[in-house]
Amino acid sequence: MKFSAVLLATVFGSAAAFAPASSQPAASVALRAATLEAPSEADEEVVATPQESTAAATAMNVEKDWPIDPASNFVKDSDRILPGRYNDKANSIAIPFLPRPTALDGSHAGDYGFDPLGLSEKLDFYAMQESEVRHARLAMLAAVGWPMSELLAPDWMLQDGCAPSVLNGVNPLSFLAIAGFLGAAGFFEYKTALRPSLDTPMGKLHAKDMSAIWKYGVAGDYNWDPLNWYSSCGDDFKGRKGLRDVELSHGRVAMLAITYFAAWEALTSHAIVENNMLFHPNALFPLLVAGYVGWSQIYEIGPLNEYPIEIKYTNEGEMKYKRLTRGIEDLVEQVSASSKKTKETLDALDAKFDIYSKLDAGKKQVEEAIRSAVTLENEESKN
Structure with missing residues (x-):
């Protein structure tokens, strides 16, 4: 009987070896040499099809996008600003012959590594950012208001037609206006002295955008955007940072402009609008604009965050x-x-x-x- 069982097992095994493979999953059958007993459930192993094996291998190599608890403060790296944008650059982008300050790694808006005095490593970095954006906004208002006041309200100006200022002097009416303006600026200074609140809608967005950098959000955040322009460059951290870059760039130019206005009038005692092509009809300014438009048809400026900054041909x-x-x-x-x-x-x-x-x-x-x-x-x- 045992010999017959062994013989049957050998014949069955040879036939199974040369039989064509089935396309359907099947359970392996364990035939025991001693008897022809049916296999137990513990002895059965499920063999996966090639398609199932491939899917399983793919699933092992692909990171699963697990659901995130909305109540948690977790933010994916793809949804926030990551530090170290300039870590591979030893020198400053703005001043290539000077080393790059450690704090200026490209994480914040308007960061081009310009800090020749090293103030970013000595003073409160957030406070300096808050001071810069505040001065930038005031300078943008002043760069428009200064010449407009001399053009549209000459009776309120000083005797030589110059706008009231610290260098030009003031009259009683302008003194009251300046005092009220400084009071309003002091109010905002006090409001942001201990860091802005992150409980506002814009504060929460900034806290999410800057969560990999620090816990303070963004300098200059007063939760004020009545025209909803803050998302005009994109409703994500890249668009918001890009718009802050634009704001600071315009603000820095305005700070230079208002410094020029004040110095010109203090040194010459003539209003800035007297001998300036921007405020009187002439052909020079249109010619400059036309020249720039023509130049931009042939040349373009390379990325400003790469040194050296290149001027190269456009596509055509x-x-x-x-x-x-x-x-x-x-x-x-x-x-x-x-x-x-x-x-x-x-x-x-x-x-x-x-x-x-x-x-x-x-x-x-x-x-x-x-x-x-x-x-x-x-x-x-x-x-």
């Missing part, structure tokens, strides 16, 4: 430049040929009609007539 800039130079050369040749032909024609006419001599004689007669008229007028005035 080189072709446009060659076409422009070829057109100028053709125009010069045409004008030269036309001038040469005109001169030959005039020389031929002069040889025939003596035009040049007659023109010289007429010129002398006109000069003599003018001289005689002036002499006669002087004699009459003496009499």
